[in-house]
Amino acid sequence: MDTFQGEGKQIRSAIGLELLVRDVMTRDVLVITKYENITKVANILSGKNISGLPVVDSDRKVLGIVTQADILSMLGVGREHTFKDLLKYMLGERLPVSKMGDIVGDIMTTGAITIKPDANIADAVKLMDEKKIRRLIVTDERQVLLGIITRADILKAVIKKLK
Secondary structure (H helix, E strand, O other): OHHHHHHHHHHHHHHHHHOEHHHHOEOOOOOEOOOOEHHHHHHHHHHHOOOEEEEEOOOOEEEEEEEHHHHHHHOOOOOOOOHHHHHHHHOOOOOOOOOOOOEHHHHOEEOOOEEOOOOEHHHHHHHHHHHOOOEEEEEOOOOEEEEEEEHHHHHHHHHHHHO
């Protein structure tokens, strides 16, 4: 029994290391600018059934990301304060507040977590898990958008590889 489990781990590890982000990512990505109206973005997210959009400048350089959670936070539905937030509060820091504004630049998350296309999907999964996010923006060395990789993209690729 231990041998079988060990072989399974080796197979899973091999797939995670051999599949690269560029082989799995979505290249045709909807993007927005920081000047877009939040209502328009909310309609795009709900209409296309996606949870986040990269925010780019005119050269497609990634400035941040706007997610359903960002918009809900602005509307007062907000994310619940985490245990970490409460600990910080007890140590004298302020609790996060709702985001306010009319345009994406007012509510977007800057410093989006990115990954390079030549990284393997094992690294992508690890980064998503560490940062507790559902997607990674794929960029080149100049932070220009190349694509996006989601947990669903990775799952589809792994299943396809196992068949």
